[in-house]
Amino acid sequence: MLSNKDSAEPRQGFFKKLRARLNKGDSWLTYDLANLAPGGKIDEDVIDDLEAELVMADVGIETTERIIADLQKSLARKELKDVDALRDGLRRSLTSILEPVAAPLDIASEHHPYVILMVGVNGAGKTTTIGKLAKRFKDQGLTVMLAAGDTFRAAAVEQLQAWGERNDVPVVAQQPGADPAAVIFDAWDAARARDVDVLLADTAGRLQNQQGLMDELAKIKRVVGRRDETAPHEVMLVLDASQGQNALVQAEKFNEALGLTGITVTKLDGSAKGGILLALADKLGVPVRFIGIGESADDMQPFVAAEFVDALLSSGTP
Numbered sequence: 001m002l003s004n005k006d007s008a009e010p011r012q013g014f015f016k017k018l019r020a021r022l023n024k025g026d027s028w029l030t031y032d033l034a035n036l037a038p039g040g041k042i043d044e045d046v047i048d049d050l051e052a053e054l055v056m057a058d059v060g061i062e063t064t065e066r067i068i069a070d071l072q073k074s075l076a077r078k079e080l081k082d083v084d085a086l087r088d089g090l091r092r093s094l095t096s097i098l099e100p101v102a103a104p105l106d107i108a109s110e111h112h113p114y115v116i117l118m119v120g121v122n123g124a125g126k127t128t129t130i131g132k133l134a135k136r137f138k139d140q141g142l143t144v145m146l147a148a149g150d151t152f153r154a155a156a157v158e159q160l161q162a163w164g165e166r167n168d169v170p171v172v173a174q175q176p177g178a179d180p181a182a183v184i185f186d187a188w189d190a191a192r193a194r195d196v197d198v199l200l201a202d203t204a205g206r207l208q209n210q211q212g213l214m215d216e217l218a219k220i221k222r223v224v225g226r227r228d229e230t231a232p233h234e235v236m237l238v239l240d241a242s243q244g245q246n247a248l249v250q251a252e253k254f255n256e257a258l259g260l261t262g263i264t265v266t267k268l269d270g271s272a273k274g275g276i277l278l279a280l281a282d283k284l285g286v287p288v289r290f291i292g293i294g295e296s297a298d299d300m301q302p303f304v305a306a307e308f309v310d311a312l313l314s315s316g317t318p
C-alpha cells in the first residue's frame with residue numbers, strides 16, 4: 001500500500017489555519033459554553049441551550065439529540081461540575097461520532113491506475129479538489145493523470161488544464177459536449193499505457209434530484225468498470241460546508257445513486273460552523289477523506305477527528 005504520508009509540520013500549520021478560519025475564527029461552542037453557563041453551574045437549562053446551538057450549527061436534530069443524550073447521562077451521574085467538565089464531555093461525544101469516519105484515503109498500489117471519480121453539485125469544489133489532490137499525490141511520489149469529464153461547462157476543461165500545468169501532470173480532454181464516460185474511458189487507456197498511478201476524473205456539477213444527470217454518473221462508473229472491474233476505486237463526493245444541512249441531503253442522494261466511498265468537505269473557511277461533519281458521520285458513515293479551508297493547494301488536508309474537535313472547541317486566537 002502506498003499511503004498518504006504527512007509530515008507533522010504542515011499539519012500544525014493547517015490546524016492553526018483551521019482554528020482561525022472555521023466560522024471565521026469564532027468558536028461558537030466554547031464561546032457559547034461560557035455564555036450559556038455564566039455562573040459556571042451546569043444544569044438542564046444549560047444543556048437545553050446547548051441543544052439549540054448544536055442544531056443551529058448544522059449538526060441536525062437527530063445527531064444533536066445523540067450528543068445531548070450523552071451529556072444528560074453525564075449530568076445525571078453528576079460528572080458535569082463546571083464548564084471544563086462540560087467541554088470535556090462534549091469533546092468525548094463529538095470525537096466518538098467523528099472518529100469512525102476519519103479514515104484516510106489509501107492509494108492501493110495493486111490498482112493501476114487507481115481511479116478516483118469526483119462527483120458533486122455545481123460549485124462544490126470538485127475541480128479545485130482534483131487540483132489539490134494532484135499536487136498532494138505528486139509530492140508523495142505518485143504519477144498522476146487528470147480526465148476532463150466535465151464536458152458541459154465551457155471553462156471546465158481550461159480550469160482543469162491550468163491545474164495540470166501548475167503541477168506538471170497530463171490532462172486527457174475532448175471537445176465540449178463529448179460523452180463524459182467516453183472521455184474517462186479513454187483517459188483510463190492513456191493512464192494504463194503510461195503506467196500512471198492515479199487517475200483523477202472530473203465530472204460536471206449536478207443536483208442530486210436531476211435524475212438524468214445522476215444516471216449519467218452511474219453510467220460513467222459502469223463504463224470505467226469495463227476496463228477494470230475494481231474501478232473506480234474511490235467515488236468521492238465533494239460537499240460545500242456552507243450549504244449546511246442541504247449538504248447532508250446531497251450526500252444521501254449521491255450515496256444512493258453511486259455508493260460513495262469517500263467525502264471531501266470544502267469551504268470550512270467561510271461562515272460554516274462545521275457541524276455538518278457530525279451529521280454526515282452520524283447519519284451516513286461514509287469516510288471523510290479531506291477537509292478544505294481555502295483555495296490554495298495547502299488548504300486541504302486529511303480529516304483528523306481529534307484535531308477537528310479541538311478546532312471546534314478552542315478559539316481562533318490561541
Ligand SMILES: Nc1nc2c(ncn2[C@@H]2O[C@H](COP(=O)(O)OP(=O)(O)OP(=O)(O)O)[C@@H](O)[C@H]2O)c(=O)[nH]1
Nearest residue numbers: 122123124125126127128205266267292293294295
Ligand atoms: N474559500 C474556499 N473556496 C474554495 C474551496 N474549495 C474550492 N473553493 C472555490 O470554490 C469555487 C468553485 O470551485 P470548483 O472547483 O470550480 O467547483 P466545482 O465543483 O468543480 O464546480 P462546477 O464544475 O461548476 O460544478 C472556486 O472559486 C474555488 O476556488 C475551499 O475550501 N475554500
Ligand SMILES: [Mg+2]
Nearest residue numbers: 126127150156
Ligand atoms: Mg468543476
